[in-house]
Structure formats: C-alpha cells, structure tokens
Amino acid sequence: MGDSRETLGPRAFVTGFPIKHSRSPLIHGYWLKTLGLPGSYSAHEVAPEAFADFIQSLKNGSSGFTGGNVTIPHKELAFRLADKPDALSRELGASNTLWLEDGALHATNTDGRGFIANLDERHPGWDRHGTAVVFGAGGASRAIIQAVRDRGFKEIHVVNRTVDRARELADRFGPRVQAHPAGALAEVMKGAGLFINTTSLGMDGEPAPQLDFSPLAADAVVTDIVYVPLKTPILTQAEEQGFPIVDGLGMLLHQAVPGFEKWFGQRPIVDAALRALIIADMDAH
Numbered sequence: 001m002g003d004s005r006e007t008l009g010p011r012a013f014v015t016g017f018p019i020k021h022s023r024s025p026l027i028h029g030y031w032l033k034t035l036g037l038p039g040s041y042s043a044h045e046v047a048p049e050a051f052a053d054f055i056q057s058l059k060n061g062s063s064g065f066t067g068g069n070v071t072i073p074h075k076e077l078a079f080r081l082a083d084k085p086d087a088l089s090r091e092l093g094a095s096n097t098l099w100l101e102d103g104a105l106h107a108t109n110t111d112g113r114g115f116i117a118n119l120d121e122r123h124p125g126w127d128r129h130g131t132a133v134v135f136g137a138g139g140a141s142r143a144i145i146q147a148v149r150d151r152g153f154k155e156i157h158v159v160n161r162t163v164d165r166a167r168e169l170a171d172r173f174g175p176r177v178q179a180h181p182a183g184a185l186a187e188v189m190k191g192a193g194l195f196i197n198t199t200s201l202g203m204d205g206e207p208a209p210q211l212d213f214s215p216l217a218a219d220a221v222v223t224d225i226v227y228v229p230l231k232t233p234i235l236t237q238a239e240e241q242g243f244p245i246v247d248g249l250g251m252l253l254h255q256a257v258p259g260f261e262k263w264f265g266q267r268p269i270v271d272a273a274l275r276a277l278i279i280a281d282m283d284a285h
C-alpha cells in the first residue's frame with residue numbers, strides 16, 4: 001500500500017526535455033520525508049511542442065499540480081506563459097519555478113538565489129572584493145550575472161569566445177557588466193575576488209583549458225556551476241594554485257528551497273544529510 005501522504009497533500013513537478021536525470025525529485029522527496037509533510041514531487045518529461053498544453057492544464061487545474069520546477073529547454077516559454085512573472089523573471093526572460101496563487105500562475109527564477117546561497121554557506125565573505133569574472137556567456141550565465149550584480153558587485157567582467165554573446169549580457173544587465181573576448185581573460189582577472197565558470201567545460205570528464213589564476217586577488221574564490229564531477233577540472237586547477245573553491249552542487253540544492261516553500265508551506269533547509277544523499281546518487285550513476 002502506498003504512502004497516503006503522497007495522495008493527500010499538494011502535488012508538484014519538475015519538467016524538462018529530457019528530465020530522467022533530474023535530481024529534483026530526490027531533493028524534494030527528502031524534504032517531504034524529513035519535515036513529515038503530505039504531498040508529492042515527481043518528474044514529468046514534456047516535449048517542447050507539448051509544453052503550452054502542459055501549462056494550460058496547470059492553469060485550469062486539470063493537471064492536479066500546485067506548481068513545479070521548469071528546466072531546459074522550457075524556461076523561456078514558462079516565463080512567457082505565466083500570468084504573473086516577477087521582476088527577476090522579467091529581466092532574465094526565463095522562469096524555473098511556477099505556482100498557482102489566487103487563480104493566477106506566478107513565476108520566478110531561483111537560480112541566482114541558489115548560486116548566492118551556496119557561496120554564503122560554503123565560503124562566507126566571498127563578496128568582499130566587489131569585482132567578479134564570469135567565464136562564459138551562455139544561458140546559464142544570465143541568472144549568475146544578475147545575482148552577483150544585485151549583491152552589490154561594482155564590476156562584472158564577462159569573458160566569452162564569442163564576444164557578441166557577452167555584449168548581449170552587458171546590454172541586458174547594465175553598465176557594471178562589461179564584455180570581453182577570451183584573449184582578455186588574464187587582464188580582467190587582475191585583482192578580481194571571484195571567478196565563476198558558467199560554461200560546461202569539464203563536465204562529465206570533458207576536457208577543460210588550463211587556466212592561470214594568479215592574477216586574481218590572493219584570497220579570491222573560484223566557483224563552478226558544473227557539479228558533475230563535484231570537483232571539476234577548473235576547480236582542481238584553482239585549488240592546486242592555492243585558491244579557495246566552492247563546488248556547484250549547493251546551487252542546485254539551494255535553488256530548490258523557494259519553490260518547496262511555495263508548494264508545501266514550510267521553508268526547508270539544505271543540510272549535510274541532503275548533500276550526502278545527492279553525492280551518493282551521483283556516485284551511483
């Protein structure tokens with residue numbers, strides 16, 4: 001006989017295409033169990049051509065869901081289809097968290113908050129310098145740049161192989177964000193207190209370039225949004241060069257907190273047991 005809590009409480013989802021590798025059900029399932037709350041959270045693969053219908057079923061109540069998470073490739077469309085996207089979503093043009101409230105579909109983006117919360121937890125004081133280097137200008141960099149800017153950083157240097165992509169981000173996020181080609185990396189790293197890899201370089205055993213972190217401030221923090229492997233080649237290089245590092249797993253864990261609170265009514269915590277659970281799952285796959 002199934003656990004009755006799963007049928008009595010709110011139902012939430014994560015959707016993407018593909019979605020089978022998502023660890024979100026493990027995260028939210030852990031919180032439901034440890035907090036003793038009724039409800040369920042499940043993965044639902046939805047193809048791009050079917051996503052608008054999926055959202056319509058959420059809005060009209062026929063899906064039975066209270067809300068959910070949205071991942072690649074649906075974040076931009078989720079924003080556009082939401083009734084009430086918040087200011088974060090509007091600036092990003094993308095949403096990853098949806099919930100029904102007063103008959104309307106609300107949307108936000110928690111990626112940036114997850115990124116900041118991870119750094120606050122793993123390396124307090126990471127923001128003392130006020131100059132950051134963002135390596136990469138893909139979709140993943142948007143929420144990072146927004147969050148670092150909103151934290152109060154005065155200069156954010158976006159370095160990308162295709163400088164036009166970086167310029168688009170500078171135009172989007174304002175005068176504190178500056179665009180540079182890859183060849184300018186060493187120059188813009190001088191004295192910076194934070195280095196963020198937002199590219200997929202080094203993911204799942206892929207090669208990563210050799211980087212010299214010595215131009216950074218002596219106590220600069222190096223972080224990577226990739227979390228498979230947990231210690232990426234870029235983080236390994238930085239650590240070997242004497243810099244403190246913060247892995248990307250905490251971003252995944254912390255970005256899940258606001259949605260859970262919206263759907264299930266309690267604010268969960270990211271603890272060592274949850275982190276260990278996800279690492280064990282990563283090791284098993």
